[in-house]
Amino acid sequence: MTTHIALNKLVIVGVGLIGGSFALALRKAGLAKHITGIGRSQANMQRAVELGVIDEIASDTAAALHNADLIFLAMPVGQTAATMERIAPYLHAHTLITDAGSTKQDVVTAARHYLPLQNRHHFVPGHPIAGAEHSGVQAAQADLYAHKHVILTPLPETGTEAVKRVQHLWQACGANVSQMPADEHDRVLAATSHLPHLLAFTLMNHLQHSTDSPENLLRFAGSG
CATH class of the missing domain: 1.20.5 (Single alpha-helices involved in coiled-coils or other helix-helix interfaces)
Known part of the structure; x- marks a missing residue:
């Protein structure tokens, strides 16, 4: 898998400022052909469609994750463990997974508890250090990550190719990407x-x- 192949299907879990901006940035870069959103608020998800942030609202988890190339976990970090538990049964062996949690050790702990080893091989924890005055999908912007820092904290079992791919995607968003262990982060x-x-x-x-x-x-x- 080369780092420059566009995502046929990007799945955003938590379509707010962070997840929505990631979707818009990759769409602008021509690296996301179809974007599916998963969220709790139907009104928020409908707004995301109207704004062109996502193409489709997930009807259920299994359908949403079917043939997904990348799953971006952008819900509040406190929901990470429950979300991983919910999606784990539907993950394809080679689906790339990353997140945007502001703390990483708890994310790594959740991944080791809920994600099978074959999926952890393709899991690249990350933290985009970016924000805006307003929150929510209506505040999402394609250039939110331009010149911002993104820290990746791969697990020891994370594959090198997975790290390269996620790094490339963040760089396509305009971000400066670095790596460090989760505890150091x-x-x-x-x-x-x-x-x-x-x-x-x-x-x-x-x-x-x-x-x-x-x-x-x-x-x-x-x-x-």
Whole structure:
């Protein structure tokens, strides 16, 4: 399987900002011929069709996953385990699977519990670090991932070709792709999420004890 073959069938589980933007980006790149959506809200799914984000609303899980080339899990990370349990019986042996969860160790744990080894060989956990002011499928945009970072955290049993394929798809979305182990990802992201609060605390502490004019400090804070 070469990395440049378009997906005949892309399945998005959770068609919101993240899943919808992935669908639009791959459609724009000419790498998704048919896109099927799976979601809880029928109104949201119908809106996704109207907006051209997906081509088809899944009637049931088995039908949705039939002949799927790639399954993109974009529902809230807390639903990952239940979703994997639900889709596992219908997975083809060579179907590519990736996700967008913001934490990875719990995703890996769920995969090892619910996905057979043959499917884990084609599972590439991922985390696109991107967002927008608004959420929902109506906020989805084809360029959401342009110049954004995507971190892939393959399992030891994940196949090299699967990683290459998912990396290529994210690069086709305009993203900068890197790799790291799941535990390292969670440590790094946890640390960086607290960094703005630490910097704000440090600045306020400095202002309280500094003889410099607060107006001057704030005036030049954004310069250069």
